[in-house]
Amino acid sequence: MKIFCIMLSFLLVLGVTSCRKKEKVDFEFNKDLDYTPTELDNWLTKNFTDPYNIEVDYRFDRYKGSIDENLVPPSENKVKEQMGMVLSGYIQPYQIAGGNTFVKRCVPKEWVLFGSFSIQSDGSRVLATASGGRNITLYEVNAVNIADPEAVRPRLKTLHHEFTHTLSQIQRLPLEFENISRADYTESWRNSTLYPDKDNDSLGFVSRYARANVMEDFAETAGFLLAYGQLWFDNKAGKIPRSGYDILKKKETAVVNYFRDQFGVDFRKLQREVAFAMYNEFNDKSFQSFEYWFFNQGLFDPKLSYNTATVSADVKTAVDNFKAAVYAYSASAKYVVQDLTYIFTPANATTGTLVVSVPFKTGTNPVIYADYNFTYTQDPVSHSITFVKATQGTGVNYTNAGYFMASFMTNISSYLTGSTFKVDWSVGKPDLSRRDETFFNSGGFYKAGDKTSYLNFQLVKLRK
Incomplete structure (x- = not known):
């Protein structure tokens, strides 16, 4: 028995020994495609693979998309446009607002690009999909046009929407959000007859698609807040019924808190960084x-107060001179100017009227008013505005204005009508940029060619 075992072991060793091959096997595990890296490949490696371990798969692979769809590969020149949009409008803002660790941990590692669109059974087109927390597939890459911000914005919205789905696969949505519209979701959200937009607005849905379910509602809310921005969101909320406004603002708060509490992402900074990229990179x-x-959207109260404004020294001098003239008008009354209110009423996107309303009083008597009429013309291309003194109206306010007309014309009207002005945010605040939290809280106008002469007003958003 022992002899048999020894012989069997010998034969096994002999068999194994006789199967050894010394020839070299020419195989590389990463060599799945036979191509020489192009300039585009090198750019993708430098900007995505090396810093973030992201694979961008743009060479056509039929099995990376749904087999029941007729898909085509993207054009190489469009691949760089699309991924440049991803980099500057998505990854880099998250890197600034959430940090390198967040980006490297949470950003999907596989990006698949197709040139054509994806059509669903209901006829709707899909711009992107996310799956498994690892993959994002982008469609219609051949239609990308980074020179048109109105074409970029919905693509970025879809991108941020899909990434929000990715995050919700890592950390559950907040219960505070899930409970807000629980009873109002419907599978028939596409039916505009059953669910008209005015009803969706009053129920606090940022879009029709948001009404599909809580996952889409959350992703749509985050996507619009990021790609369309806080101004757009507040403008929409401010023009719908109060019930819808309250719900939208609750959802906004829940989104902001979720990004902060679950991922350490400063959502407000993220919004500003996306807006900054849209402004600088996508015109x-x-x-x-x-x-x-x-002027165009009417987001802000059109009544602008001089008292809460910041103004240049020459403007302050002119207003002080006018106030002194009003005070000196009557030795007995000694009228005191309370404020100068600049009331804008747009007639259309470029023209309208300005009434400079001057509240004044004597002693403990009630405030009375003096009104001065102007027209304005605003050029949205050059961001300029000009004022022309208009005919005064009738009534007690215009009668009062006549008492101080000479001083008003010398000090206030001559300033407004004597120059072309430029309109902008945070005028006279050179230390603020679009990346700063308070940049969009004020705005006004300055003399064209002379930024040291200006009025900058505090802005108050309107709500229906």
């Missing part, structure tokens, strides 16, 4: 201009 100048939101 989003009109949508983010002061005149668009003040």
Whole structure:
């Protein structure tokens, strides 16, 4: 028996020995495609693979997409545009607001690009999908146009929407959000007859799609807050019924808290960084201009107070001179100017009226008013505005204005009508930039070619 075991072991060793091959096997585990890296490949490696361990798969692989869809590969020149948008409008803002560790841990590692669109059974088109917390697939890459901010914005919204889904696969949505609209979600959200937009607004949904379910509601809310921005969100909320306003603001708070508490991401800074990228990288100048939101959209109260404004020295001198003239008008009454209120009433996107209303009083008597009429013309391309003194109206306010007309014309009207002005946010605050928290809290105008002569007003958002 022992002899048999020894012989069997010998034969096994002999068999194993006789199977050894000394020839070299020419195989590389990473060599799945036969191509020489192009300039685009090198750019993708430098900007995505090396710093973030992200694979960008743009060469056509039929099995990376749904097999029942007729998909085509993206054009190489569009790949760089699309991924440049991803880098500056998504990854880099998160890196600033959430840190390197967050980006490297949470940003999906596989990005698949297709040139054509994806059509759902209901006929709707899909711009992107997220799956497994690891993959994001982008469609319609061949239609990317980074020169048009209105084309970039919805793509970025979809991107941030899908990434919010990725985050919700890592950390559950907050209960405070889940309970807000629990009873109002519906599978028939597409039916505009059953669920008209006015009803969706009054129920506090940021979009029709948000009404599909709580996951889409959360992702849509975050996506719009980031890609369209806080000004857009507040403008929408401010123009719907109070019930919808309250719900939208609750959802906004829940989103902000979720990003902070679960991931350490400063959502407000993230918003500003996305807006900064849209402005600098994608020419989003009109949508983010002061005149668009003040004159065109009516987001802010059109009554601007001099008392809460910051003004240049020459403007202060002119106003002080006018106040002194009003005080000296009557030796017995000694009228005291309480404020100068600049009331703008747009007629259309570029023209309208300005009434400079001057409240004044004597002693403990009630406040009375003197009103002075102007027209304005605003150029949204050059961001300029000009004022022309208009014919005075009739009534007690205009009668009062006549008492101080000479001084008003010398000090106030001559300043307004004597120059072309530029309109902007945070005028006279050179230390503030679009990345600062308070940048969009004030705005006004300064003399074209002379930023040291200006009026900058505190802004108050309106609500329906």
